[in-house]
Amino acid sequence: MKPQTEISVTIINQAQSGDPAARGQLYHHFSKGMFSICMRMAGERALAEDILHDAFITIFKHLPQLKQPEAVAGWMRRIVVNECIRQTSKKIKIEEWNSEIIDIEENVEDDFYKNISLAQIHEAIKELPDGCRQVFVLYTMEGLTHKNIADAMGVSEGTSKSQYHRARSLLKENIMNFLKVANG
Template identity: 40%
Template sequence: MSTTHTIHKHLILQSQQGDQAAMSSLYDLYAKAMYNICRRMMGDEEVAKDLLQESFIDAFQKLPSLREINTFSSWIKRIVVNNCINAIRKKKLDTAQLEDGADFIEEEEDDFEYTQYRASQIMQAVDMLPEGCKAVLNLYLFEGYDHKEIGEVLGVTESASKAQYCKAKARIRKILEEERSQNVG
Protein backbone atom coordinates (compact mmCIF):
# COMPACT_ATOMS: atom_id res chain seq x y z
CA MET A 1 0.00 0.00 0.00
CA SER A 2 1.44 3.39 -0.96
CA THR A 3 2.28 6.00 1.65
CA THR A 4 -0.16 8.46 0.07
CA HIS A 5 -2.94 5.88 0.19
CA THR A 6 -2.13 5.12 3.84
CA ILE A 7 -2.24 8.84 4.73
CA HIS A 8 -5.56 9.29 2.93
CA LYS A 9 -6.98 6.18 4.61
CA HIS A 10 -5.87 7.48 8.00
CA LEU A 11 -7.44 10.90 7.31
CA ILE A 12 -10.69 9.30 6.17
CA LEU A 13 -10.87 7.12 9.28
CA GLN A 14 -10.17 10.12 11.52
CA SER A 15 -12.75 12.18 9.66
CA GLN A 16 -15.32 9.44 10.13
CA GLN A 17 -14.75 9.90 13.87
CA GLY A 18 -15.45 13.65 13.55
CA ASP A 19 -11.85 14.90 13.66
CA GLN A 20 -12.06 18.45 12.29
CA ALA A 21 -8.33 18.69 11.49
CA ALA A 22 -8.53 15.49 9.45
CA MET A 23 -11.60 16.82 7.62
CA SER A 24 -9.72 20.01 6.84
CA SER A 25 -6.80 18.00 5.46
CA LEU A 26 -9.15 15.88 3.31
CA TYR A 27 -10.75 19.06 2.02
CA ASP A 28 -7.32 20.44 1.12
CA LEU A 29 -6.43 17.25 -0.72
CA TYR A 30 -9.61 17.03 -2.81
CA ALA A 31 -11.04 20.56 -3.07
CA LYS A 32 -9.20 21.68 -6.20
CA ALA A 33 -10.17 18.64 -8.28
CA MET A 34 -13.78 18.81 -7.07
CA TYR A 35 -13.94 22.57 -7.71
CA ASN A 36 -12.81 21.95 -11.29
CA ILE A 37 -15.75 19.59 -11.79
CA CYS A 38 -18.17 22.17 -10.33
CA ARG A 39 -16.69 24.99 -12.40
CA ARG A 40 -16.79 22.99 -15.61
CA MET A 41 -20.36 21.79 -15.10
CA MET A 42 -21.83 25.05 -13.83
CA GLY A 43 -19.83 27.56 -15.88
CA ASP A 44 -19.92 30.11 -13.07
CA GLU A 45 -17.18 30.61 -10.50
CA GLU A 46 -19.41 31.68 -7.61
CA VAL A 47 -21.94 28.92 -8.18
CA ALA A 48 -19.07 26.43 -8.41
CA LYS A 49 -17.64 27.61 -5.08
CA ASP A 50 -21.05 27.31 -3.43
CA LEU A 51 -21.58 23.82 -4.82
CA LEU A 52 -18.11 22.77 -3.71
CA GLN A 53 -18.88 23.80 -0.14
CA GLU A 54 -22.30 22.16 -0.25
CA SER A 55 -20.77 18.96 -1.59
CA PHE A 56 -18.15 18.75 1.14
CA ILE A 57 -20.78 19.42 3.80
CA ASP A 58 -22.85 16.58 2.34
CA ALA A 59 -19.80 14.32 2.14
CA PHE A 60 -18.70 14.95 5.71
CA GLN A 61 -22.22 14.35 6.99
CA LYS A 62 -22.42 11.05 5.09
CA LEU A 63 -18.81 10.02 5.70
CA PRO A 64 -19.52 7.81 8.74
CA SER A 65 -21.67 5.58 6.50
CA LEU A 66 -18.87 5.11 3.92
CA ARG A 67 -17.79 1.48 4.32
CA GLU A 68 -15.27 1.17 1.50
CA ILE A 69 -12.83 3.93 2.34
CA ASN A 70 -10.69 2.96 -0.65
CA THR A 71 -13.49 4.37 -2.83
CA PHE A 72 -13.45 7.81 -1.18
CA SER A 73 -12.18 9.61 -4.28
CA SER A 74 -14.91 8.26 -6.58
CA TRP A 75 -17.48 8.61 -3.78
CA ILE A 76 -16.80 12.35 -3.27
CA LYS A 77 -16.75 12.89 -7.05
CA ARG A 78 -20.17 11.24 -7.34
CA ILE A 79 -21.52 13.56 -4.63
CA VAL A 80 -20.13 16.60 -6.46
CA VAL A 81 -21.52 15.53 -9.85
CA ASN A 82 -24.92 14.73 -8.34
CA ASN A 83 -25.04 18.12 -6.60
CA CYS A 84 -24.20 19.81 -9.90
CA ILE A 85 -26.92 17.86 -11.69
CA ASN A 86 -29.40 18.84 -8.98
CA ALA A 87 -28.37 22.49 -9.32
CA ILE A 88 -28.87 22.29 -13.08
CA ARG A 89 -32.33 20.83 -12.49
CA LYS A 90 -33.14 23.56 -9.95
CA LYS A 91 -32.26 26.16 -12.54
CA LYS A 92 -35.16 24.57 -14.39
CA LEU A 93 -33.03 23.80 -17.37
CA ASP A 94 -35.18 24.58 -20.34
CA THR A 95 -36.07 21.12 -21.58
CA ALA A 96 -37.69 22.65 -24.63
CA GLN A 97 -34.26 24.04 -25.46
CA LEU A 98 -32.82 20.55 -25.01
CA GLU A 99 -35.49 18.91 -27.12
CA ASP A 100 -35.06 21.52 -29.84
CA GLY A 101 -32.82 20.08 -32.50
CA ALA A 102 -33.40 16.45 -31.54
CA ASP A 103 -33.16 15.64 -35.24
CA PHE A 104 -29.73 17.26 -35.53
CA ILE A 105 -27.44 14.83 -37.32
CA GLU A 106 -23.84 14.40 -36.24
CA GLU A 107 -21.22 14.63 -38.92
CA GLU A 108 -19.59 11.32 -39.71
CA GLU A 109 -16.13 12.68 -39.00
CA ASP A 110 -15.07 15.39 -36.64
CA ASP A 111 -11.88 16.56 -38.32
CA PHE A 112 -11.66 19.81 -36.38
CA GLU A 113 -8.15 20.28 -34.99
CA TYR A 114 -8.66 21.05 -31.29
CA THR A 115 -4.99 20.52 -30.43
CA GLN A 116 -4.07 23.94 -31.77
CA TYR A 117 -6.01 25.57 -28.91
CA ARG A 118 -5.10 25.92 -25.25
CA ALA A 119 -7.33 24.18 -22.73
CA SER A 120 -8.28 27.58 -21.33
CA GLN A 121 -9.58 28.68 -24.76
CA ILE A 122 -11.68 25.56 -25.07
CA MET A 123 -13.04 25.93 -21.51
CA GLN A 124 -13.95 29.57 -22.23
CA ALA A 125 -15.83 28.37 -25.31
CA VAL A 126 -17.62 25.75 -23.18
CA ASP A 127 -18.62 28.50 -20.73
CA MET A 128 -20.26 30.36 -23.63
CA LEU A 129 -22.55 27.46 -24.50
CA PRO A 130 -26.26 27.59 -23.69
CA GLU A 131 -27.08 25.74 -20.45
CA GLY A 132 -28.55 22.68 -22.19
CA CYS A 133 -25.56 22.14 -24.45
CA LYS A 134 -23.13 22.75 -21.59
CA ALA A 135 -24.86 20.29 -19.27
CA VAL A 136 -24.89 17.52 -21.87
CA LEU A 137 -21.31 18.16 -22.99
CA ASN A 138 -19.96 18.07 -19.44
CA LEU A 139 -21.87 14.97 -18.44
CA TYR A 140 -20.91 13.11 -21.61
CA LEU A 141 -17.37 14.25 -22.27
CA PHE A 142 -16.00 14.89 -18.80
CA GLU A 143 -18.07 12.74 -16.46
CA GLY A 144 -18.48 9.68 -18.67
CA TYR A 145 -22.28 9.48 -18.73
CA ASP A 146 -23.80 7.97 -21.85
CA HIS A 147 -26.66 9.69 -23.68
CA LYS A 148 -29.28 7.40 -22.17
CA GLU A 149 -28.09 8.28 -18.64
CA ILE A 150 -27.97 11.98 -19.50
CA GLY A 151 -31.51 11.79 -20.81
CA GLU A 152 -32.62 10.21 -17.55
CA VAL A 153 -30.93 12.73 -15.24
CA LEU A 154 -31.99 15.76 -17.29
CA GLY A 155 -35.44 14.45 -18.17
CA VAL A 156 -34.99 14.47 -21.94
CA THR A 157 -34.81 11.83 -24.64
CA GLU A 158 -31.60 10.07 -25.56
CA SER A 159 -31.77 11.59 -29.05
CA ALA A 160 -32.12 15.08 -27.56
CA SER A 161 -28.98 14.46 -25.52
CA LYS A 162 -27.11 13.37 -28.65
CA ALA A 163 -28.37 16.40 -30.53
CA GLN A 164 -27.26 18.77 -27.79
CA TYR A 165 -23.83 17.16 -27.70
CA CYS A 166 -23.48 17.67 -31.47
CA LYS A 167 -24.68 21.26 -31.15
CA ALA A 168 -22.19 21.86 -28.34
CA LYS A 169 -19.28 20.60 -30.43
CA ALA A 170 -20.38 22.66 -33.43
CA ARG A 171 -20.75 25.80 -31.28
CA ILE A 172 -17.33 25.31 -29.70
CA ARG A 173 -15.77 24.92 -33.16
CA LYS A 174 -17.49 28.12 -34.33
CA ILE A 175 -16.41 30.08 -31.24
CA LEU A 176 -12.80 28.92 -31.57
CA GLU A 177 -12.69 29.63 -35.29
CA GLU A 178 -14.13 33.11 -34.76
CA GLU A 179 -11.58 33.80 -32.04
CA ARG A 180 -8.75 32.58 -34.26
CA SER A 181 -9.88 34.72 -37.20
CA GLN A 182 -10.13 37.79 -34.93
CA ASN A 183 -6.62 37.19 -33.63
CA VAL A 184 -5.21 36.68 -37.14
CA GLY A 185 -6.91 39.70 -38.61
Template identity: 35%
Template sequence: MKLFTKPKSDEEKLIDGCIAGKREMQHQLYGLYSRKMMAVCLRYAPTTFEAEDIMQDAFVKVFNNLHAFKRDCPVEFWIRRIVVNTALKHLRSKQLLTVSHEAEEVANLSSGEVNLSGYTMDELMAMIQSLAPRYRMVFNLYAIEGYNHKEIGEMLGISEGTSKSQYSRARAILQSMLLRQEEKIKEHVISN
Protein backbone atom coordinates in the same frame (compact mmCIF):
# COMPACT_ATOMS: atom_id res chain seq x y z
CA MET B 1 -3.36 -19.38 14.83
CA LYS B 2 -2.95 -15.65 14.37
CA LEU B 3 -4.95 -13.98 11.62
CA PHE B 4 -3.16 -11.42 9.52
CA THR B 5 -4.99 -8.13 9.18
CA LYS B 6 -4.02 -5.81 6.39
CA PRO B 7 -2.76 -2.45 7.69
CA LYS B 8 -4.98 0.49 6.84
CA SER B 9 -3.96 2.75 3.99
CA ASP B 10 -3.49 6.47 4.54
CA GLU B 11 -6.80 7.05 2.72
CA GLU B 12 -8.62 4.62 5.03
CA LYS B 13 -7.12 6.30 8.10
CA LEU B 14 -8.17 9.68 6.73
CA ILE B 15 -11.74 8.50 6.10
CA ASP B 16 -11.95 6.91 9.55
CA GLY B 17 -10.71 10.15 11.12
CA CYS B 18 -13.30 12.17 9.22
CA ILE B 19 -16.08 9.80 10.26
CA ALA B 20 -14.89 10.14 13.87
CA GLY B 21 -15.32 13.90 13.51
CA LYS B 22 -11.63 14.82 13.71
CA ARG B 23 -11.45 18.35 12.31
CA GLU B 24 -7.82 18.09 11.19
CA MET B 25 -8.67 14.98 9.15
CA GLN B 26 -11.70 16.69 7.60
CA HIS B 27 -9.53 19.68 6.74
CA GLN B 28 -6.94 17.34 5.21
CA LEU B 29 -9.56 15.54 3.08
CA TYR B 30 -10.94 18.87 1.91
CA GLY B 31 -7.43 20.07 1.09
CA LEU B 32 -6.69 16.95 -0.94
CA TYR B 33 -9.72 17.23 -3.19
CA SER B 34 -11.00 20.80 -3.09
CA ARG B 35 -9.04 22.11 -6.08
CA LYS B 36 -10.06 19.25 -8.35
CA MET B 37 -13.67 19.46 -7.24
CA MET B 38 -13.76 23.24 -7.65
CA ALA B 39 -12.69 22.69 -11.27
CA VAL B 40 -15.68 20.35 -11.64
CA CYS B 41 -18.00 22.95 -10.09
CA LEU B 42 -16.70 25.66 -12.41
CA ARG B 43 -17.52 23.51 -15.45
CA TYR B 44 -21.16 23.36 -14.41
CA ALA B 45 -21.89 26.66 -12.69
CA PRO B 46 -22.54 29.84 -14.67
CA THR B 47 -20.53 31.94 -12.19
CA THR B 48 -17.66 31.48 -9.74
CA PHE B 49 -19.98 32.49 -6.91
CA GLU B 50 -22.40 29.68 -7.78
CA ALA B 51 -19.52 27.23 -8.19
CA GLU B 52 -18.42 28.08 -4.64
CA ASP B 53 -21.97 27.47 -3.38
CA ILE B 54 -22.09 24.11 -5.13
CA MET B 55 -18.69 23.19 -3.71
CA GLN B 56 -19.75 24.05 -0.17
CA ASP B 57 -23.01 22.11 -0.46
CA ALA B 58 -21.20 19.13 -1.97
CA PHE B 59 -18.60 18.91 0.79
CA VAL B 60 -21.31 19.18 3.45
CA LYS B 61 -22.90 16.13 1.78
CA VAL B 62 -19.52 14.38 1.64
CA PHE B 63 -18.92 14.80 5.36
CA ASN B 64 -22.52 13.96 6.28
CA ASN B 65 -22.46 10.76 4.21
CA LEU B 66 -18.87 9.58 4.55
CA HIS B 67 -20.04 6.82 6.91
CA ALA B 68 -21.93 5.32 3.93
CA PHE B 69 -18.88 5.38 1.63
CA LYS B 70 -18.19 1.89 0.31
CA ARG B 71 -14.46 1.44 0.17
CA ASP B 72 -14.56 -0.56 -3.04
CA CYS B 73 -13.91 2.55 -5.15
CA PRO B 74 -11.53 5.49 -4.79
CA VAL B 75 -12.84 8.22 -2.50
CA GLU B 76 -12.07 10.82 -5.19
CA PHE B 77 -14.51 9.11 -7.56
CA TRP B 78 -17.19 9.05 -4.84
CA ILE B 79 -16.64 12.74 -4.02
CA ARG B 80 -16.75 13.67 -7.73
CA ARG B 81 -20.15 11.96 -8.12
CA ILE B 82 -21.49 13.94 -5.16
CA VAL B 83 -20.13 17.17 -6.65
CA VAL B 84 -21.66 16.48 -10.07
CA ASN B 85 -25.02 15.49 -8.58
CA THR B 86 -24.98 18.57 -6.34
CA ALA B 87 -24.22 20.78 -9.35
CA LEU B 88 -27.09 19.26 -11.33
CA LYS B 89 -29.49 19.68 -8.40
CA HIS B 90 -28.38 23.29 -7.96
CA LEU B 91 -28.90 24.07 -11.63
CA ARG B 92 -32.28 22.34 -11.67
CA SER B 93 -33.39 24.45 -8.71
CA LYS B 94 -32.31 27.60 -10.57
CA GLN B 95 -34.13 26.28 -13.66
CA LEU B 96 -30.89 26.46 -15.63
CA LEU B 97 -31.22 22.89 -16.83
CA THR B 98 -34.34 23.35 -18.89
CA VAL B 99 -33.66 21.10 -21.81
CA SER B 100 -35.65 21.07 -24.98
CA HIS B 101 -37.31 17.69 -25.47
CA GLU B 102 -37.73 18.29 -29.18
CA ALA B 103 -35.34 16.55 -31.52
CA GLU B 104 -32.88 19.08 -32.85
CA GLU B 105 -31.34 19.09 -36.27
CA VAL B 106 -27.70 19.98 -36.09
CA ALA B 107 -26.92 22.09 -39.11
CA ASN B 108 -23.47 22.66 -40.52
CA LEU B 109 -21.60 20.17 -38.37
CA SER B 110 -17.95 20.60 -39.11
CA SER B 111 -16.42 17.31 -40.13
CA GLY B 112 -12.87 18.66 -39.90
CA GLU B 113 -10.81 18.26 -36.80
CA VAL B 114 -9.75 21.36 -34.93
CA ASN B 115 -6.21 21.68 -33.57
CA LEU B 116 -6.44 22.30 -29.82
CA SER B 117 -2.70 22.59 -29.21
CA GLY B 118 -2.74 26.39 -29.51
CA TYR B 119 -5.23 26.83 -26.67
CA THR B 120 -4.75 26.89 -22.93
CA MET B 121 -7.01 24.87 -20.65
CA ASP B 122 -8.50 28.15 -19.38
CA GLU B 123 -9.38 29.23 -22.93
CA LEU B 124 -11.03 25.88 -23.68
CA MET B 125 -12.94 25.93 -20.39
CA ALA B 126 -14.14 29.49 -21.13
CA MET B 127 -15.54 28.27 -24.45
CA ILE B 128 -17.32 25.37 -22.74
CA GLN B 129 -18.59 27.77 -20.07
CA SER B 130 -20.09 30.01 -22.77
CA LEU B 131 -22.39 27.24 -24.00
CA ALA B 132 -26.06 27.43 -23.08
CA PRO B 133 -26.61 25.53 -19.81
CA ARG B 134 -28.42 22.58 -21.43
CA TYR B 135 -25.57 22.03 -23.91
CA ARG B 136 -22.87 22.60 -21.29
CA MET B 137 -24.39 20.01 -18.93
CA VAL B 138 -24.62 17.27 -21.54
CA PHE B 139 -21.17 18.09 -22.93
CA ASN B 140 -19.58 17.99 -19.46
CA LEU B 141 -21.34 14.79 -18.46
CA TYR B 142 -20.46 12.98 -21.69
CA ALA B 143 -17.09 14.33 -22.83
CA ILE B 144 -15.50 15.11 -19.47
CA GLU B 145 -17.20 12.97 -16.81
CA GLY B 146 -17.58 9.92 -19.07
CA TYR B 147 -21.28 9.14 -18.59
CA ASN B 148 -23.10 7.53 -21.51
CA HIS B 149 -26.17 9.08 -23.11
CA LYS B 150 -28.58 6.70 -21.37
CA GLU B 151 -27.15 7.67 -17.95
CA ILE B 152 -27.26 11.36 -18.86
CA GLY B 153 -30.86 11.02 -19.96
CA GLU B 154 -31.77 9.48 -16.60
CA MET B 155 -29.84 12.14 -14.66
CA LEU B 156 -31.43 15.06 -16.53
CA GLY B 157 -34.87 13.58 -17.15
CA ILE B 158 -34.50 13.58 -20.93
CA SER B 159 -34.43 10.88 -23.58
CA GLU B 160 -31.22 9.25 -24.70
CA GLY B 161 -31.80 10.73 -28.18
CA THR B 162 -32.15 14.23 -26.74
CA SER B 163 -28.88 13.75 -24.86
CA LYS B 164 -27.15 12.72 -28.11
CA SER B 165 -28.67 15.68 -29.93
CA GLN B 166 -27.65 18.15 -27.21
CA TYR B 167 -24.10 16.75 -27.21
CA SER B 168 -23.85 16.99 -31.01
CA ARG B 169 -25.10 20.56 -30.92
CA ALA B 170 -22.63 21.50 -28.15
CA ARG B 171 -19.80 19.94 -30.13
CA ALA B 172 -20.82 21.80 -33.28
CA ILE B 173 -20.97 25.12 -31.41
CA LEU B 174 -17.53 24.52 -29.86
CA GLN B 175 -16.06 23.58 -33.24
CA SER B 176 -17.53 26.74 -34.72
CA MET B 177 -16.00 28.85 -31.93
CA LEU B 178 -12.61 27.24 -32.46
CA LEU B 179 -12.76 27.74 -36.23
CA ARG B 180 -13.69 31.42 -35.76
CA GLN B 181 -10.73 31.82 -33.38
CA GLU B 182 -8.40 30.21 -35.91
CA GLU B 183 -9.69 32.53 -38.66
CA LYS B 184 -9.13 35.58 -36.42
CA ILE B 185 -5.57 34.47 -35.71
CA LYS B 186 -4.87 33.91 -39.42
CA GLU B 187 -6.31 37.35 -40.29
CA HIS B 188 -4.18 38.95 -37.58
CA VAL B 189 -1.03 37.23 -38.86
CA ILE B 190 -1.79 38.24 -42.46
CA SER B 191 -2.51 41.86 -41.55
CA ASN B 192 0.78 42.16 -39.66
Protein backbone atom coordinates in the same frame (compact mmCIF):
# COMPACT_ATOMS: atom_id res chain seq x y z
CA MET C 1 9.76 16.85 -3.04
CA LYS C 2 7.08 15.05 -5.04
CA PRO C 3 3.50 16.29 -4.36
CA GLN C 4 1.18 13.80 -2.71
CA THR C 5 -1.43 12.59 -5.19
CA GLU C 6 -3.39 10.29 -2.89
CA ILE C 7 -4.75 10.87 0.56
CA SER C 8 -4.06 8.20 3.14
CA VAL C 9 -6.69 5.72 4.23
CA THR C 10 -5.84 6.69 7.82
CA ILE C 11 -6.93 10.28 7.20
CA ILE C 12 -10.12 9.08 5.52
CA ASN C 13 -10.87 6.78 8.47
CA GLN C 14 -10.27 9.66 10.89
CA ALA C 15 -12.54 11.89 8.82
CA GLN C 16 -15.21 9.16 8.87
CA SER C 17 -14.99 9.21 12.66
CA GLY C 18 -15.71 12.95 12.64
CA ASP C 19 -12.17 14.26 13.27
CA PRO C 20 -12.33 17.95 12.21
CA ALA C 21 -8.62 18.12 11.30
CA ALA C 22 -8.90 15.04 9.08
CA ARG C 23 -12.02 16.45 7.43
CA GLY C 24 -10.11 19.67 6.82
CA GLN C 25 -7.32 17.69 5.16
CA LEU C 26 -9.86 15.83 3.05
CA TYR C 27 -11.44 19.12 1.98
CA HIS C 28 -8.06 20.70 1.25
CA HIS C 29 -6.96 17.69 -0.78
CA PHE C 30 -10.08 17.43 -2.98
CA SER C 31 -11.75 20.85 -3.05
CA LYS C 32 -9.80 22.33 -5.97
CA GLY C 33 -10.58 19.43 -8.30
CA MET C 34 -14.20 19.28 -7.18
CA PHE C 35 -14.51 23.04 -7.66
CA SER C 36 -13.33 22.62 -11.26
CA ILE C 37 -16.21 20.22 -11.85
CA CYS C 38 -18.63 22.72 -10.31
CA MET C 39 -17.29 25.57 -12.47
CA ARG C 40 -17.59 23.55 -15.66
CA MET C 41 -21.13 22.51 -14.82
CA ALA C 42 -22.40 25.79 -13.36
CA GLY C 43 -20.58 28.21 -15.61
CA GLU C 44 -20.45 30.89 -12.93
CA ARG C 45 -18.28 31.22 -9.85
CA ALA C 46 -20.95 32.09 -7.24
CA LEU C 47 -23.14 29.13 -8.15
CA ALA C 48 -20.10 26.82 -8.33
CA GLU C 49 -19.08 27.88 -4.81
CA ASP C 50 -22.60 27.21 -3.50
CA ILE C 51 -22.66 23.79 -5.15
CA LEU C 52 -19.24 22.88 -3.75
CA HIS C 53 -20.33 23.94 -0.27
CA ASP C 54 -23.52 21.89 -0.41
CA ALA C 55 -21.69 18.91 -1.90
CA PHE C 56 -19.16 18.87 0.94
CA ILE C 57 -21.97 19.05 3.49
CA THR C 58 -23.42 15.92 1.85
CA ILE C 59 -19.98 14.29 1.67
CA PHE C 60 -19.26 14.82 5.36
CA LYS C 61 -22.79 13.75 6.34
CA HIS C 62 -22.47 10.46 4.45
CA LEU C 63 -18.72 9.86 4.88
CA PRO C 64 -19.22 7.35 7.73
CA GLN C 65 -21.20 5.16 5.30
CA LEU C 66 -18.30 4.89 2.83
CA LYS C 67 -17.28 1.22 2.85
CA GLN C 68 -14.11 1.50 0.73
CA PRO C 69 -11.95 4.45 1.79
CA GLU C 70 -9.66 3.92 -1.20
CA ALA C 71 -12.62 4.77 -3.48
CA VAL C 72 -13.21 8.14 -1.82
CA ALA C 73 -12.25 10.23 -4.87
CA GLY C 74 -14.78 8.61 -7.20
CA TRP C 75 -17.43 8.56 -4.50
CA MET C 76 -16.95 12.29 -3.84
CA ARG C 77 -16.94 13.05 -7.57
CA ARG C 78 -20.34 11.36 -7.99
CA ILE C 79 -21.76 13.42 -5.11
CA VAL C 80 -20.39 16.65 -6.62
CA VAL C 81 -21.73 15.85 -10.11
CA ASN C 82 -25.14 14.91 -8.69
CA GLU C 83 -25.22 18.14 -6.67
CA CYS C 84 -24.29 20.10 -9.81
CA ILE C 85 -27.14 18.50 -11.72
CA ARG C 86 -29.58 19.02 -8.84
CA GLN C 87 -28.81 22.70 -8.37
CA THR C 88 -28.42 23.69 -11.99
CA SER C 89 -31.52 21.84 -13.15
CA LYS C 90 -33.51 24.43 -11.18
CA LYS C 91 -32.38 27.15 -13.59
CA ILE C 92 -31.55 25.23 -16.77
CA LYS C 93 -34.34 23.96 -18.93
CA ILE C 94 -33.15 21.87 -21.86
CA GLU C 95 -35.37 22.01 -24.88
CA GLU C 96 -36.41 18.71 -26.34
CA TRP C 97 -34.78 18.53 -29.76
CA ASN C 98 -36.14 16.64 -32.69
CA SER C 99 -33.01 14.84 -33.87
CA GLU C 100 -34.57 14.35 -37.31
CA ILE C 101 -34.60 18.10 -37.84
CA ILE C 102 -31.12 18.79 -36.44
CA ASP C 103 -28.18 18.18 -38.72
CA ILE C 104 -25.88 16.18 -36.46
CA GLU C 105 -22.37 16.07 -37.88
CA GLU C 106 -20.94 12.70 -37.07
CA ASN C 107 -17.66 13.45 -38.82
CA VAL C 108 -16.71 16.66 -37.04
CA GLU C 109 -12.96 17.05 -37.40
CA ASP C 110 -11.48 15.99 -34.09
CA ASP C 111 -8.29 18.00 -34.49
CA PHE C 112 -9.76 21.48 -34.89
CA TYR C 113 -8.64 22.38 -31.37
CA LYS C 114 -4.92 21.62 -31.76
CA ASN C 115 -3.86 25.25 -32.32
CA ILE C 116 -5.55 26.63 -29.23
CA SER C 117 -4.59 26.50 -25.57
CA LEU C 118 -6.38 24.44 -22.94
CA ALA C 119 -7.38 27.65 -21.14
CA GLN C 120 -9.03 28.93 -24.32
CA ILE C 121 -10.88 25.65 -24.75
CA HIS C 122 -12.16 25.90 -21.16
CA GLU C 123 -13.30 29.47 -21.83
CA ALA C 124 -15.12 28.29 -24.96
CA ILE C 125 -16.80 25.54 -22.93
CA LYS C 126 -17.96 28.09 -20.34
CA GLU C 127 -19.54 30.15 -23.15
CA LEU C 128 -21.76 27.28 -24.32
CA PRO C 129 -25.48 27.54 -23.57
CA ASP C 130 -26.17 25.99 -20.16
CA GLY C 131 -27.83 22.77 -21.31
CA CYS C 132 -25.22 22.08 -23.99
CA ARG C 133 -22.40 22.79 -21.57
CA GLN C 134 -23.75 20.44 -18.93
CA VAL C 135 -24.27 17.55 -21.32
CA PHE C 136 -20.86 18.15 -22.91
CA VAL C 137 -19.10 18.19 -19.52
CA LEU C 138 -20.96 15.14 -18.23
CA TYR C 139 -20.25 13.14 -21.38
CA THR C 140 -16.68 14.17 -22.22
CA MET C 141 -15.18 15.01 -18.85
CA GLU C 142 -17.16 12.94 -16.39
CA GLY C 143 -17.60 9.90 -18.62
CA LEU C 144 -21.35 9.48 -18.18
CA THR C 145 -23.34 7.76 -20.92
CA HIS C 146 -26.14 9.59 -22.71
CA LYS C 147 -28.59 7.29 -20.93
CA ASN C 148 -27.15 8.25 -17.52
CA ILE C 149 -27.20 11.93 -18.46
CA ALA C 150 -30.78 11.70 -19.69
CA ASP C 151 -31.91 9.96 -16.50
CA ALA C 152 -30.09 12.45 -14.27
CA MET C 153 -31.36 15.51 -16.11
CA GLY C 154 -34.86 14.27 -16.82
CA VAL C 155 -34.60 14.46 -20.61
CA SER C 156 -34.63 11.88 -23.38
CA GLU C 157 -31.47 10.11 -24.47
CA GLY C 158 -31.91 11.67 -27.93
CA THR C 159 -31.97 15.13 -26.36
CA SER C 160 -28.74 14.38 -24.52
CA LYS C 161 -27.12 13.26 -27.77
CA SER C 162 -28.34 16.26 -29.72
CA GLN C 163 -27.21 18.67 -26.99
CA TYR C 164 -23.78 17.03 -27.02
CA HIS C 165 -23.48 17.34 -30.81
CA ARG C 166 -24.76 20.91 -30.67
CA ALA C 167 -22.11 21.69 -28.03
CA ARG C 168 -19.36 20.18 -30.21
CA SER C 169 -20.52 22.16 -33.20
CA LEU C 170 -20.70 25.43 -31.22
CA LEU C 171 -17.29 24.78 -29.67
CA LYS C 172 -15.76 24.19 -33.08
CA GLU C 173 -17.38 27.34 -34.45
CA ASN C 174 -16.24 29.47 -31.48
CA ILE C 175 -12.69 28.12 -31.60
CA MET C 176 -12.45 28.54 -35.38
CA ASN C 177 -13.65 32.15 -35.01
CA PHE C 178 -11.07 32.74 -32.31
CA LEU C 179 -8.33 31.31 -34.52
CA LYS C 180 -9.42 33.54 -37.44
CA VAL C 181 -9.24 36.63 -35.19
CA ALA C 182 -5.91 35.57 -33.67
CA ASN C 183 -4.35 34.85 -37.06
CA GLY C 184 -5.56 38.12 -38.50
